[in-house]
Amino acid sequence: MKKILLPLLLILAVGMLAAVESEPSEVVGYFKKTIEPNGWDAFALPFGYENYEINSILGSQFSNGDMIADISGGDVFFCIDDYDGLGHTGWLGTANDLTIGKGYWIYRANTNQTLDYFLLGKVAPTTIVFEVSGIDNGGWSAFALNEAREIDPNILNITGAIPGDLIADISGGDVFFYVDNYDGLGNPGWLGTTNTLVPTHVYWYNSQSPTSFSWTYVPNIPRSNSTEGSITNPNNFERKVRK
Numbered sequence: 001m002k003k004i005l006l007p008l009l010l011i012l013a014v015g016m017l018a019a020v021e022s023e024p025s026e027v028v029g030y031f032k033k034t035i036e037p038n039g040w041d042a043f044a045l046p047f048g049y050e051n052y053e054i055n056s057i058l059g060s061q062f063s064n065g066d067m068i069a070d071i072s073g074g075d076v077f078f079c080i081d082d083y084d085g086l087g088h089t090g091w092l093g094t095a096n097d098l099t100i101g102k103g104y105w106i107y108r109a110n111t112n113q114t115l116d117y118f119l120l121g122k123v124a125p126t127t128i129v130f131e132v133s134g135i136d137n138g139g140w141s142a143f144a145l146n147e148a149r150e151i152d153p154n155i156l157n158i159t160g161a162i163p164g165d166l167i168a169d170i171s172g173g174d175v176f177f178y179v180d181n182y183d184g185l186g187n188p189g190w191l192g193t194t195n196t197l198v199p200t201h202v203y204w205y206n207s208q209s210p211t212s213f214s215w216t217y218v219p220n221i222p223r224s225n226s227t228e229g230s231i232t233n234p235n236n237f238e239r240k241v242r243k
Contacts, residue, residue, distance in 0.1 A: 047121025103202030
């Protein structure tokens with residue numbers, strides 16, 4: 001299977017490069033994620049697409065019985081052997097598209113085989129408005145950034161953040177706390193078990209505010225002649241296209 005996947009990814013990458021060859025300095029790449037047999041994994045879209053239809057993004061990487069669910073509730077997708085009536089493996093669900101900024105659970109129904117799956121796309125970070133539940137509404141909200149690079153939480157500009165709020169990686173591990181003096185200079189900000197939010201990961205925001213609020217993430221899109229914002233993980237394919 002792995003011998004087939006690499007040529008397939010290269011073919012897809014070449015196709016994407018051809019599609020954007022008129023746009024200078026576009027970057028495409030992929031992230032590889034792993035899900036255990038009979039296991040769950042959280043993911044979010046780190047890339048931009050012309051088509052957000054789930055079968056266009058994930059293709060036939062999964063198998064019959066696998067499931068995807070919106071972490072915040074709502075849409076559910078099921079992988080079946082004949083989703084299109086033509087014998088192709090793919091997804092059918094309550095919607096057709098995946099959404100930037102949302103987090104999704106994937107359930108791997110196969111009880112014997114670990115699966116490596118790939119998110120391939122174009123680096124095109126998007127401005128997203130997030131809704132945060134206050135403690136009167138439970139206080140927990142899921143969010144994900146449409147970024148292919150690691151992001152310092154102190155540039156998120158969460159306007160409703162107050163000391164006591166926290167951000168936690170939904171798959172376990174890293175936690176960030178909003179404190180009065182994160183830098184020793186008296187400025188409020190985020191301190192955590194690490195310094196950055198990671199592409200493809202989904203996060204819980206736990207708010208201590210009594211009321212709900214919204215905040216807007218505006219990406220710092222790099223200049224066309226800059227390498228800022230490139231995919232820097234050596235395990236990920238990266239390429240720039242210039243006229």
